[in-house]
Amino acid sequence: MPELSETRETPSDWAEQFFRFLSDEKDASVYTQRNYRQALGEFMQWHRDGHEPPVRWGELERNDFRLFLRQLGRRELSQAAIRLRVSAINSFYKFLMRRGLVESSPVKGVSLPKPAKRLPQFLTLEQMNALLDAPLREYGAERDAKKGTKKKVRPVSYLRDRAILETIYSCGLRIGEICRMLAGEIEPDELVVNVHGKGKKERQVPIGRAAVEAIRLYWERLAKPPTLDEPVFFASEIKRSAIYPRLVQLRLKNYLSACGLDPSLTPHKLRHSYATHLLDAGADLRSVQEMLGHANLATTQAYTHVTTERIKRAYDEAHPRA
Numbered sequence: 001m002p003e004l005s006e007t008r009e010t011p012s013d014w015a016e017q018f019f020r021f022l023s024d025e026k027d028a029s030v031y032t033q034r035n036y037r038q039a040l041g042e043f044m045q046w047h048r049d050g051h052e053p054p055v056r057w058g059e060l061e062r063n064d065f066r067l068f069l070r071q072l073g074r075r076e077l078s079q080a081a082i083r084l085r086v087s088a089i090n091s092f093y094k095f096l097m098r099r100g101l102v103e104s105s106p107v108k109g110v111s112l113p114k115p116a117k118r119l120p121q122f123l124t125l126e127q128m129n130a131l132l133d134a135p136l137r138e139y140g141a142e143r144d145a146k147k148g149t150k151k152k153v154r155p156v157s158y159l160r161d162r163a164i165l166e167t168i169y170s171c172g173l174r175i176g177e178i179c180r181m182l183a184g185e186i187e188p189d190e191l192v193v194n195v196h197g198k199g200k201k202e203r204q205v206p207i208g209r210a211a212v213e214a215i216r217l218y219w220e221r222l223a224k225p226p227t228l229d230e231p232v233f234f235a236s237e238i239k240r241s242a243i244y245p246r247l248v249q250l251r252l253k254n255y256l257s258a259c260g261l262d263p264s265l266t267p268h269k270l271r272h273s274y275a276t277h278l279l280d281a282g283a284d285l286r287s288v289q290e291m292l293g294h295a296n297l298a299t300t301q302a303y304t305h306v307t308t309e310r311i312k313r314a315y316d317e318a319h320p321r322a
Helices: 011-025 030-050 062-074 079-098 125-145 156-171 175-180 209-221 245-258 267-280 285-292 297-318
Strands: 192-196 202-206 234-236
Touching (some): 011 030, 030 062, 125 267, 156 175, 156 192, 156 202, 156 209, 156 245, 156 267, 175 192, 175 245, 175 267, 202 285, 245 267, 267 285, 285 297
């Protein structure tokens, strides 16, 4: 085990090692990397403002982090935002302990604000169907609007968007998983997709015929369909570059607005809808956990609260003795 000393490496070296670990070994999402970098940066800045020397991670005590928590509270951050920052620091210390750079984590045992109980947002079946139909409706409307003009409306981007929405909803995928998916990872005859999830974990999930057909129609309109090692969905057909999260978010916002739905809903809410609709239809919790790629069953159980709440409301509204 290396000596517990900070003479060989500066604190910034330790932090940069951690960020490389998140990117290269853990394969954390760009959002996790960004949030963790911001959280550690905030703590280091707070520490520098109150102390002369740079942060010496091996010498910090629990009280240092309690004081930092109080400062976060004075900024009136949400409970979720505070928990995210402490989670980032805690993950950093776990990394340092595994590398033998510190013996223990001073963050362990620091009391955190209890998370507010929030049920996952989701779309109803009717809303989901309207959203899935939205890209082709928008294509038809734009094509009709430009009839008689020299401008032609190409259907490719609309077919792509429809296929993306169908695939997210059909497979319950995260936005990063959709953007990373390669053509060779879809097995249309078996109706399964090999998904590369968080932390380089792989899982196999079913894909519905509607999603497979939507992908096929999109590929037929491309100048050349993707090879097995190319992305399923292109941001640019000319450059053959993969779709990226921001573009998916922007396109989804347009379609939500066109359907009269809340445009602030994220692609992740389609994943929530997938899980909720499966459980509503009688799917067992363990199977849904595996399909979502959740490490802990407790994460998946949040969706059972949604269905339970709806059952309670239905009972209260319908039962004469409720």
